[in-house]
Amino acid sequence: MSFTAEQCRALTAKLDGRAIHERMQAGQTLSYIEGWFAISEANRIFGFDGWSRETVDTRCVFARENRATFIALYIAKVRITVQSDGSTIIREGHGTGEVGAR
Numbered sequence: 001m002s003f004t005a006e007q008c009r010a011l012t013a014k015l016d017g018r019a020i021h022e023r024m025q026a027g028q029t030l031s032y033i034e035g036w037f038a039i040s041e042a043n044r045i046f047g048f049d050g051w052s053r054e055t056v057d058t059r060c061v062f063a064r065e066n067r068a069t070f071i072a073l074y075i076a077k078v079r080i081t082v083q084s085d086g087s088t089i090i091r092e093g094h095g096t097g098e099v100g101a102r
Contacts (some may be wrong), residue, residue, distance in 0.1 A: 004085050010045045042080075051082045056092065071100045 003011065019037050022029050042051050055078055062073040074097045082089045 002085060002087060003082075003089070007045055007084060010041075046082050046084065050084065051080065054079050054081075069100065069102050071098070073098050 015033070019033050020031055021034065022031050024030075055076055057075075057077040059075050060072055061075055062071070064071050076095050076097070077092060078095065079090060079092045
């Protein structure tokens, strides 16, 4: 189960600083890349048909309406599958998202 040498170089290369964004949340500065950029990089490194992403589970863990404001918090489990050098590599991760609306 391994990546090719070319894929390893691409995966360990420094990202173009223009692709990295920052936002403030709870008094902390968070760095992130946009989803379209992550997809574009995966296509470039693994090929359009060399990888896939699936949402394994989503769950609303908190939802509340208070004085015409609605707040919800979700957790998602995502699986990435890469076909590389004759092997299948699978990784899973979790993420959260919060939304507030008036």
